[in-house]
Amino acid sequence: MAKVLVLYYSSYGHIESMAGAMAEGVRAAGATVDIKRVPETAPEEVAKSAHFKLDQSAPIAKVEELADYDAIIIGAPTRFGRMPSQMAAFLDQAGGLWMRGALNGKVGGAFTSTATQHGGQEATLFSIIANLLHFGMTIVGLPYSYQGQMSLDEIVGGSPYGATTIAGGSGQRQPSEIDLGGARHQGELVGKTTIKLFG
Numbered sequence: 001m002a003k004v005l006v007l008y009y010s011s012y013g014h015i016e017s018m019a020g021a022m023a024e025g026v027r028a029a030g031a032t033v034d035i036k037r038v039p040e041t042a043p044e045e046v047a048k049s050a051h052f053k054l055d056q057s058a059p060i061a062k063v064e065e066l067a068d069y070d071a072i073i074i075g076a077p078t079r080f081g082r083m084p085s086q087m088a089a090f091l092d093q094a095g096g097l098w099m100r101g102a103l104n105g106k107v108g109g110a111f112t113s114t115a116t117q118h119g120g121q122e123a124t125l126f127s128i129i130a131n132l133l134h135f136g137m138t139i140v141g142l143p144y145s146y147q148g149q150m151s152l153d154e155i156v157g158g159s160p161y162g163a164t165t166i167a168g169g170s171g172q173r174q175p176s177e178i179d180l181g182g183a184r185h186q187g188e189l190v191g192k193t194t195i196k197l198f199g
């Protein structure tokens with residue numbers, strides 16, 4: 001059965017919520033899914049003083065485990081318009097997997113969160129997608145089959161490059177139903193594509 005990993009980093013829980021919705025979509029497609037997170041690398045006193053959400057229940061992933069999945073969907077919030085160092089540090093340890101082509105041909109996807117609407121969502125998604133392309137992966141985004149991203153009636157996340165949400169300057173906005181729907185839709189597309197390729 002097609003195996004999908006939703007791998008995420010989240011300081012304040014927005015991407016954690018999006019990861020849950022992404023996994024729901026994968027399951028709806030009929031694939032199996034694990035949700036794992038990458039290790040926190042900020043010193044504990046920094047994480048505590050910045051009020052990071054430290055009670056996340058997803059298990060911590062090991063780099064070698066990436067090879068066990070048919071698809072890997074990576075979620076991480078924006079840091080200065082690119083992926084955070086916590087996620088980059090994890091992926092930077094995958095050189096051995098890259099060397100032996102262990103991730104070639106797998107399915108990949110990206111999702112993100114910013115504080116502001118134009119705070120770097122697409123640049124962050126591409127920083128993740130570029131990494132996945134180097135791994136040899138085939139990318140599934142969030143096409144306009146997800147019409148929620150077209151709305152002008154309210155603030156919405158979502159882009160053809162991947163599901164997104166907008167957290168607000170102090171993290172006060174939680175992912176809306178439309179944002180979560182985008183994650184579910186992308187998860188379902190990844191699941192369906194993975195099943196087509198890997199059964």
Ligand SMILES: Cc1cc2nc3c(=O)[nH]c(=O)nc-3n(C[C@H](O)[C@H](O)[C@H](O)COP(=O)(O)O)c2cc1C
Nearest residue numbers: 010011012013014015077080081113114115116119
């Ligand atoms: C060091 C740092 C840099 C950030 N850079 C940006 C940025 O460039 N653009 C932006 O819109 N938000 C930026 N943010 C806000 C985060 O993207 C926001 O807290 C995050 O999307 C919330 O997701 P999370 O709850 O999963 O951590 C930054 C936050 C931190 C701590």
